Amino acid sequence: MVRKLTTLNFNSFFAGIGGFDLAFENQGFEPSFQCELNTFCQEVLQKHWKNVPLHGDISNLDAMDIPKAAVWCGGFPCQDLSVARGSKGRQGLRGSNSGLFYPFFDLIASHTPDAVIIENVVGLLSSHNGQDFRIILEKLTSIGYAVAWRVVNSRFFGAPQSRPRVFICAFKGNPLKAFSTLFETELGVKPNNLRRAFLDVSECKKSKAKVAQVAYCLAATSGRHTGTDWSRTYVSYPDAVRRLTPSECEGIQGFPKDWTLLNNEKASDSDTERYHALGNAVSVPVVEWIARRLKKEIIERKEPVTSQDMVSCLLKSHASILQKHREQNHLNLVLDPTDKEHKLKWMSGGIAFDDKCIDFKATDYPERVIPSKLIDVIDKSTELNEKYFISSNAAEGILRRVRSQNRSLFGPLYDALVIMAQGKEAA
Template structure:
């Protein structure tokens, strides 16, 4: 009998895929964004509740053992101007989770967020979250893990993972995974150049094209345009992918493909999902690239979460 998970702020279902790969069953998912729902439906059999979590009553949700939530992080990240719980409608969505777990009493709660959650508002935000969990009988472990060190994914992506158990003994037995060697390279994540559409390539018509040509030299490094200058990511890693890749322009990492006339291009949406460790057969539906880039940037690194899910399974 597989343990049952309910997924909140499910996005395109990255956390769900990781837990399924580790042998859990997803019995319910909730996501408001209609484009993310479309991608979720293309890849999951699970019913997805497309309402705002504020409208979801605990009685609407089938019983489950594990709550999964990559709750909205804009309110807690530098990108969201550090508003935290004052950011009505985003920061306070954590309390919708609290309302549900108080009633449903899952054995385990798994939360994922930006690493700034720990330091936000001088640590007060995270203290409030921890207190809410402990007051409701949960025992907590948390750690910041980088995808490049724990997921064999060449992306510099640090996230905080919070694992909460009702059973104190289970919490004491639970260990976050150990670091693993990074053997995957940028090249492993890139598509065959011959299949890449011209629309991903930059031309002389691109503003500051000359500056890009001057700075962006090879395909073994990923670069970012930083409004005034080009930044190279030296460590053979992809820079942290962000939701604002979907806002167009040069927010998507760039590289220089040798041997073509216009050689500078941006990563494709598929490559961005590769850099999040999604399976090769993950379907990208026929929606705008802007939506797909945003979904990839908002998503999670699947192999890191799979390894945490395996550790949870071990102690249960």
């Protein structure tokens, strides 16, 4: 049965462990419905939102079973879009995972909520020579939405990890609201010494743990260490090295401690599922930033403009960020997705409405950067479970791989790995 619409409620799809839900709720929105297939994630959602209706598979979700809501949000699966697939190639929207965009779109078309917020990997912009993203723009604009997008990095929004993601805001019939949700009117000051954040040392005086200022992007892995992965974030001690704990990963993504720890369950029993779910989650601080701006756009009256007037209006309201932009008709950009010579290269920010489209090189940071440090979410305990510490064999493996690829490591990490490897040789 369709429920009555309230001004600030939202439906969450591909909800995962509730990153969108927590962020929107923190900004005064009320959750009305959740859809998530993964059993572990379902249990996490039910832990925090016992009274919110929860559906499993979006493929068999009937539009009539979804309550009305002003906002829909979600990040359809990225596995078929991610450049991390390497030699396996990217299936894009043709894949069984990322292809779930299509049933999601059909549900959007049946309800046409005021706004839709979507998150995905940056690879969405280039998948199938840019054609997958063109399809998304074409689909959403065909049902009356103005569709803005922007690539942002979590490290500038209060989450201490480098996590670039593309966010899409589709606003029904109003390009000014869509654009203003993702873009401020003024450019911020570009942060400097970005690489230093991976090299500068922060130390916990109590435990002697040392980490960089910013973590590498969390990935949806089991958390196991094999000695082949040098590019993940480790916590270093004078003569030991460990991986991040699930609770620390929660902090990095902006969740409260033990958010994914289920009731009456030993932490060790769910570590793999927690690592995987957290690697797939959205960064809560980024979504909060967007939800705060979206709330303002929903509440404030802003007269819609036609697609013909969109560019001129945006050039007036956002002149500083649109100094250099490209105008095109995205409906005419149909290319062979397998043609290696002719590619559609989408820039990191833009908006499409009807047949009009502009894109430009957008900054991945807000006007005012929100600072954060990795050390602030690192466990200060001196008695952590030994399972989180890597073995001397793994230390040797990491060093061997780093040297063979002529890479460099975070200083304290390298020093600790060398001491561990030497200790093994001495033994």
